[in-house]
Amino acid sequence: MGEGPTLRQLTYFLSAVEHGSFSAAAENEHIAQPSLSEQIRRLEHELGAILFIRTNRTLRLTDVGRLLVPLAKSTLRSADLISATAREATTLTGGTVSFGTFSSAHRYLLTPLIAEFHSRYPQVRIKIVGLNSSEVAGAVRAGELEAGLVQLPVESHGLKVTSPVLVDTVVYVSSDVSRTRRPVTIEDLADAKLVLSEARWRDDDPMRRSLNARAQEDGVEIEPFVEVEFQSAAMELAASGVADTLVSYLVARSHERANRVSWVALDPPFEEKFAFVTKVNGVLSPATKQFMVLAHRHIAALQDTASAWRDEYRQSRPSDERPSI
Numbered sequence: 092m093g094e095g096p097t098l099r100q101l102t103y104f105l106s107a108v109e110h111g112s113f114s115a116a117a118e119n120e121h122i123a124q125p126s127l128s129e130q131i132r133r134l135e136h137e138l139g140a141i142l143f144i145r146t147n148r149t150l151r152l153t154d155v156g157r158l159l160v161p162l163a164k165s166t167l168r169s170a171d172l173i174s175a176t177a178r179e180a181t182t183l184t185g186g187t188v189s190f191g192t193f194s195s196a197h198r199y200l201l202t203p204l205i206a207e208f209h210s211r212y213p214q215v216r217i218k219i220v221g222l223n224s225s226e227v228a229g230a231v232r233a234g235e236l237e238a239g240l241v242q243l244p245v246e247s248h249g250l251k252v253t254s255p256v257l258v259d260t261v262v263y264v265s266s267d268v269s270r271t272r273r274p275v276t277i278e279d280l281a282d283a284k285l286v287l288s289e290a291r292w293r294d295d296d297p298m299r300r301s302l303n304a305r306a307q308e309d310g311v312e313i314e315p316f317v318e319v320e321f322q323s324a325a326m327e328l329a330a331s332g333v334a335d336t337l338v339s340y341l342v343a344r345s346h347e348r349a350n351r352v353s354w355v356a357l358d359p360p361f362e363e364k365f366a367f368v369t370k371v372n373g374v375l376s377p378a379t380k381q382f383m384v385l386a387h388r389h390i391a392a393l394q395d396t397a398s399a400w401r402d403e404y405r406q407s408r409p410s411d412e413r414p415s416i
Contacts, residue, residue, distance in 0.1 A: 100134040101163040103127050111149050186378035187216040191227035191239035195322045199345040204389045215378045225295040237379040242297040243364045255364040259397045262354035265335040274358035281311035286334040288325045290318035
């Protein structure tokens with residue numbers, strides 16, 4: 092069995108159908124008539140069927156030829172679509188970014204990142220799913236998203252996980268400044284009235300898992316007074332004095348009510364690490380790949396901000412200070 096009809100053969104076939112003769116079709120295709128006729132003969136040989144009844148004056152389609160016309164048109168349209176899609180993707184004049192993030196990323200990362208990407212590549216569609224890190228990892232593993240930025244740890248089976256690209260500090264946030272004068276221990280958290288985020292994901296959320304592991308090591312239990320889904324909502328409640336909360340430093344500083352609260356690091360410090368995840372053996376589209384390149388630059392700037400606060404905080408806090416909550 093041969094390799095099947097070529098796109099060139101199908102093009103010449105349809106041109107002959109449209110123009111009614113090989114000579115007219117050859118002129119339209121800007122090739123010599125013997126070359127076109129030879130390609131048609133090869134097509135007929137490949138299919139094992141005669142496509143035209145040749146007369147001195149015109150061409151007439153056989154029954155097989157008539158059946159082939161709509162299939163040839165559909166095949167050429169599909170080939171054109173494949174070429175156009177590849178061209179748009181490789182030149183970033185089209186395509187779609189498919190990316191997931193942890194939910195609080197919209198607070199300090201996504202808006203400037205998406206705005207700059209769109210200004211550079213205005214014809215590229217952008218799909219950003221902001222879920223809990225564990226769900227983002229699952230969506231990438233299942234092929235529903237091409238890549239994601241997640242908080243560690245996540246289940247890494249089936250995933251390629253980069254080294255951390257961002258390290259942030261968890262801070263204790265309160266509307267009562269007396270509660271943030273000294274670093275907060277895990278025992279203090281067990282006694283505190285807390286509002287914690289990621290209510291739906293409490294058993295899978297990376298921060299909750301790490302916090303509970305630390306509490307278990309110290310023989311205490313942390314039970315939130317209020318549970319909500321988003322860190323922004325937890326910040327709102329802390330600013331209103333309902334309960335204190337734990338959020339990333341970058342979330343705390345970027346919140347619109349940051350001036351209504353104060354914050355302090357934990358003792359020992361509790362760092363959150365974030366990394367990119369992609370599917371093992373997965374292929375990134377040019378659009379998503381370029382989005383990640385730009386994301387690296389924005390994240391590097393955020394890391395400078397987070398590191399500067401952490402360094403300043405460490406220099407200003409004696410290590411033996413303890414809070415009173």
